[in-house]
Amino acid sequence: MPSSTGLLRAGSSAADQLTVRRHNLSVVLSQLRDHGPRSRARLAEETGLNKATVSSLVSDLAERGLVREGGIERATVGRPGQSIQLDGDRVVAVGAEVNVGYVAVLALDLRGRVVVERRIALDTAHLPPARVLGELAGLLGSVVELLAASGVRPVGLTVALPGLVETETGVLRSAPNLRWTDVAVAAHVRALLDDPPYPVLVGNEANLAALAEIDAGGPGRSADLILLTGSVGVGGGIVAGGQLLRGTRGFAGEVGHLRVRGDGPVCGCGRTGCWEAAVGLDALLTAAAPRDDPVHDPSRDVEQRLAEIARRAAAGDARVLAAIDEIDRWLAVGAGILVNVFNPERLVLGGYFAALQPWIAGSLREELQHHVFAGATGSTRIEFSTLGFSGAVRGGAAQALDRIFSDPTLVGHTGEHLPVAQEAMT
């Protein structure tokens, strides 16, 4: 409200106060994540907030199910205080994914540990979107029910999708490999889940997998990488200076439809010569085994099918080895483009590329030299993801989790209260 001098005091409006409160909740919660359990007194000391404020913030976070009291912390000076820690047992952030051949769900607890992961083989490309999203919602429902039985509730969901995703509107604009166009995925999933009390967002699967890759790198690892997802489609997630490159409409990283060969097979998008038509999973399987071979069976899990391909490669199956060689050749052409353009510190191969690492790695490094202008490939390192086909779904959950740490008020109060621990604040 205006004061008598006609000036507004900063922070005096209710909206300002809410913003400050939100920020302070985020500061305290993040401090507990980054530095582990500590007393209210220590939190006050480290954050510069006063002790009464910290006490109130901690109670608030506890009522939202985000923190709880732990053991007694022995301070070097002063009285010992009740330790506060993240509550890993009451909330989860959820990632989901629709991709060619499967739908998947993964939940992370507040500490970023995987609580549950499910993937079911589903011939998504030959089913209507409503049916696929229904299956996904069913899978989500069963996971939520399982978690609810142990008192855990979801506080955010991000759905990873293989195509052009408008994150603001929640609409999947185009996913040729699914044959989907303009599907309002966020709204649809939200309705199927009966309008849940947490945000439901969508994102491009490769972008989310790139986020998971930064997390997997651990602290101190460079955040300057390109992640390639190898599935029926090939997606790119580009991280420069720790930031995901999104582009003016969020469409950056659309590497699957780079034209790498004039004489290539017809792509799902209708063009010829697209990179993913040359190096996607279908190109590998078609070259590696006859049409009636069980590795083509869409009802089998993709990792099982790839394990079979790996077994044959290890046994010296000439057809499989030739198929992988051909993939490598075209993989190097597209990777060469990306390395020339970005000169990244790391090029990380995920999805099926990682599953076949022993056979892909050697000749790819060799081939890539021919396509990169800078000597020694400009110092770019080729690496393989350790996240299998879980990168996107894990990145989705991580993004939902990040939102909670940025704004803990996204999580509603549970009605439960923390016992007042006045002695820790004196």
Added chain:
Amino acid sequence: MPSSTGLLRAGSSAADQLTVRRHNLSVVLSQLRDHGPRSRARLAEETGLNKATVSSLVSDLAERGLVREGGIERATVGRPGQSIQLDGDRVVAVGAEVNVGYVAVLALDLRGRVVVERRIALDTAHLPPARVLGELAGLLGSVVELLAASGVRPVGLTVALPGLVETETGVLRSAPNLRWTDVAVAAHVRALLDDPPYPVLVGNEANLAALAEIDAGGPGRSADLILLTGSVGVGGGIVAGGQLLRGTRGFAGEVGHLRVRGDGPVCGCGRTGCWEAAVGLDALLTAAAPRDDPVHDPSRDVEQRLAEIARRAAAGDARVLAAIDEIDRWLAVGAGILVNVFNPERLVLGGYFAALQPWIAGSLREELQHHVFAGATGSTRIEFSTLGFSGAVRGGAAQALDRIFSDPTLVGHTGEHLPVAQEAMT
């Protein structure tokens, strides 16, 4: 120095004090650039520095030839104060360039206005590096002499180079179109200029041209663009979120050697299929006119030769128009890669592409649709640079200028002093 309690007071060491001083000089100088002439009292008010400090900083900047006193500023309250403004007449930042067919120099005054620009046609690709750098140093010397006659001195130099440039070491690693490998350009130029009292740095020409393009966009223009330089080589400067993408070794944006056609002509780098072999200036000229045509004459200025090509295109010369059509076709293939990967707000074409804009623009926009996965090319706009062949040299000067605004102590004292204007500080 350690105090009696064993603690160091922040800001108490000589080094700390120098850092603070440098920062404050930068704040005052930048304020004058961004907001125009103003009194010391107003500078104090706006920067939060106290009046005595501002007065001392202004004197310091004046002794370096960076600011001077202007008219009287009438304040709304209090006494009128002597106005301080950037001194546009005493120092310049210089950009230089070595490229195929020419060397160039451009100087910007402190307000970013072009003071002098020179380009001389030189068959750089067929002369030894020492000879070319000698010519460049000669051109720089004549420009410096000209400026010195009116009391202006250079305070920084950046040399733009068409190839893989290591900015830290000042070494050009590889420039196939010049046939240069591992040339210590910064050290060489510095020696030729008799070790001048200002920094001599190097940069990739397309990266520097991209910086110039942001400046040319003016305030409020998006800083999310890809600049393509069209010369014998084709370079890319990529700006995402206002930051130039450099890559892990500074080699990002090497788009000239993207492989776009398997059956393409042999490139200067020895490979076949490189983008610049298909769309570089030599490809255009070879297709547009017989070998003995004067448009091929390396002793004529490149802009004159392009004006001749434009005249023929305007007159309906079938060979020239067919040559431009072929360029457009392959330009769209490479541009499609960049738009798919970055989804930039603007794709800006510079160099000879801009000189032939009327013939290139139409069919390029049309062709590009076929190569971009997102509809309506993902909202990316195609634009043409207005900087002609001056982009890189202007970007080099702008970068040298930025360094002065970041650290005015890079400019030595001249020995001249500002008249003491005590009345303005009371």
